[in-house]
Amino acid sequence: MSVSLDIRLKRANKVYHEGEVLSGVVVLQCKEPLPHHGIILNMEGLVNLQLSSKSVGVFEAFYNSVKPIPLLSSSIEVARSGKIPGGKTEIPFEFPLQAKGNKVLYETYHGVFVNIQYTLRCDVKRPLLAKDLSRTCEFIVHCQPQKAKVSPSPVSFSITPDTLQNSREKETLPKFLIRGHLDATSCVMSQPLSGEVVVEHSDIPVKSIELQLVRVETCGCAEGYARDATEIQNIQIAEGDVCHALSIPIYMVFPRLFTCPTLETTNFKVEFEVNIVIVLQDDHLITENFPSNCAESEQTQDR
């Protein structure tokens, strides 16, 4: 007896804001009538924290992971125990999206050590001998855009051998001058990161210019805190020995789910950085780092 269970949200993009109503249908499809002991829908929001093995050691990391922080939890019974007729049945539901107590609904974020995830789970309890049916569906929470607009603050940069910080071989470095700017370091998530980079001069031909998006996650726990920077994505913005004195566009779309507005709470922090990486043909690596402050997406996508 094949039964299929599905949760379909009304919004195709599954993006919701706090205070809105999450609505959709539970879809049950079966050939024969399906007896059950109730269909229950759970809405849950959790922050999962994990300690990095680097910071606290393998065992602690494994055993001592920090307890998840619940942000949201509610449950409704969409159908009392009974029988679902054969064929396709759609049971509509609605959930108000409200934080638990005085908690705040953070934006959905999938990181390495920090995960903020919202799920809907539907359980169909079934009588003896039949396995319970279950289905989870993630939905995405975006914060309400702040009233005060983030004013774009362009940042110019200029990289020469002298501006490099952690190089021990300054004398042996080839000469170069790379200038450019980022249109803003306070980024709006829905907008791409943009700017320009110009190779004014370089003794050794450039091999590649890359843009690296890095997340910096900090988890606090009783023993202290762990701070880890990991790469989210690295995209190449120029290949080969680029034309000198020509501005090369910097353009990066923030990957969804893997980025979120910069977050700072008592237990954890999520920050982002952008690196501009210039690889020379002799494999010298020049990196310029920009801490960037991400803001909520604008509500343009909202429908």
Added chain:
Amino acid sequence: MAAVQWRTRWRKYESELQRCRPEALPIEFGDYHPLKPILVTDTKTRRGVRKGSTSSSSSSSSSVPPDPLSSMLDGTDPLSMFAASASETSTVSRGGSTVDLGKKKKEEEVVGADFEPWSAKRGEILSRFTTTEKLSINLCMGSDKGKATSPASSAVSEKVRTRLEELDDLEEGSQRELLNLSQQDYANRIEELNQSLKEAWASDQKVKALKIVIQCAKLLSDTAVIQFYPSKFVLITDIMDTFGRLVFDRIWSMCSEPQPLSDTFTCDDVHDTAKETCLNWFFKIASIRELLPRLHPSLHVGMEVAPQLKDCLNTNFFDLLGTFRQLSGESVQNQLVIQRVEMPEYLTLFSPAINWILQCIAYRAPECFVAEFRHEAFRPEFVATRATDFIGMIKECDEAGFPKDYINCAEIWVEFTCRHFTKREVNTVLADMIKHMTPDRAFEDAYPQLQSVIGKILTYFHDFSILFSMERFLPFLDMFQKDSVRVEVCRSIMEVFIRHQVEPTRDPVILNAMLHICKTMHDSVNALTLEDEKRSLSLLIIGFIRMTVNQLAMETRRVMRGNHSRKTAAFVRACAAYSFITIPSLSSIFTRLSLYLLSGQVALANQCLSQGPPRAWRAVLVRGLLNMVQDYTWEDNSDAKVLDSNETLYGGDPKFLSEINKLCETLIGQVLDHLKVLGGEEQTARRQGALAFSLFGVLVAHGDLRNNKLSQLAVNLWNLSHKHGYCDTRLSVRTLEYLKQQAHQPDMSHLSDTVQRLALQSRT
């Protein structure tokens, strides 16, 4: 006999003319000339210069034969839609970007038959850029793990994550390198990839499809065997196009589930799922690590989905220009040395791209677009900097040591500059060309190109005041030092001038320049010039005189409301004098006479005859006529014509009648003398007869036969003409009949007397 008193018969030429001779003067420009088709060719050549780029600017609405290439317009080539969409901007609101779904249909509407489609270019490029060297394809397709798709997880995150992971697989995936491929093998391999892309897509292996696309795009970064690169680009972008279309069709089919979308839908009509899928594609592609594989698929998917990106073309073009200096950079030069490719050869590799971009930009650029182009994209300072960029580039080409190519390059640039810029930039380009072509008389080898430069300028600049205010234009003309070419050029300028200068002009600069040109043309006529050539040249010059000098005078008159001040009178006289000096240079006596007539009329209208030193120039005029008559009496009918024109000229002015009468007497005297001469010899007797007869005709037509002497003369002439029996009897009969008919008219009764005295020679 010589002293025949001339009596003028009163005639109403206008009404007579209307009654019996409704056709216009033969001088009507461009109406009767056998070489007339030459004048039309310009439209054709203009079309030929750049296919599909002119339709909006050409003012002549000649019907163009349908481009045979249009039959090849089957492909949904996104670039052409790209270009075409530029013209649609007025209808498309910026906010709701209309996605062009009925693109095939639309494309046919918007991209007309004269647009050379990419599909045509494609073949051309493939056949042009070939190589015999061995090629290699370096693919790392990852492990084809047959798409064991994780049991349709509903969470977006998982899906995205798995796909991203699969993309990452590429990095470690099995690497396959195919070496030593011939060009044909290469094309076949790419085609195979194209097929497997389609298959993968059809079997719902989207990730595999994307992998193929990414790998193909990566191939573009391989610049080995650069001679083959344009062809390679074509082959690989085909795959990209396929991919773009597949994605587009998928989303399109998603949209059409409840009911198909209309051809012109906006983004509001698309439902959320489709939008989400779309967005997903873009996010997916945006996270591809390498530049080219990220850029190309998003471009091609983007072009399918939202082709209204006209601005990109402009930006694209200028970016391309911006990177030009890279070519002289070390790494490029090194590459060229390694691959043993010469710079000129390397540069030609760019030609298809530039050609295509320009064609797209220029294609049917509607007015608003052009205006926008000027106002937004080309703000003055921008224009200035770019113009110097262009020049800089052209200079660079020159320095690279192939001046032959310089001019070819410049030739193209001129058109671009003409089309999109103002005279200032064109002037700059011309100046630069002069600078480059003058040393070592380089221009001698480049006449065809220089000529086409002029042609292009003329195509775009019809306003001669602008044209001649370019201070480099005339010096540029001076470069044409070979006579035949120079005349050719002058002629084309003249043709354009005559065709487009509708308003009479009073601009001294134009007039001066045009005079210069006329003079050049005139000077070119020599003993060896062909009759035909002379005729066409004179036609052009006449056209100019008609257009400007006389109209100038008339215009002045109109401005002064018929009453000339001393200044304007002098001016008008100068014009007239000019006409009379120029006219004798014409070879065709008919055109010359007609022109005289015309000029005379204008002069008359301007009261020139009664003012200033009339004798002097009247004498010139009449003397000229007389001289001509002397020169040409032996040509049939010419004497009659002279008389005719003389009559017309002075006809209405009694003040001059006596003088004219005197002149006519002289004339007749001369004619009669001539007659005598003719009569002296047997062979010429026939001609004498004919001449006598025609003089008779003139007398009857214009002379007042009430005067005895005149009528006697007429009778004499009649007899003379019949004396030798060469006269055409039928003509005589007809003439007699005409005279009799005339005699019935009220004030013509005296004719009957004359008629009676004219005896028809009996046929024996």
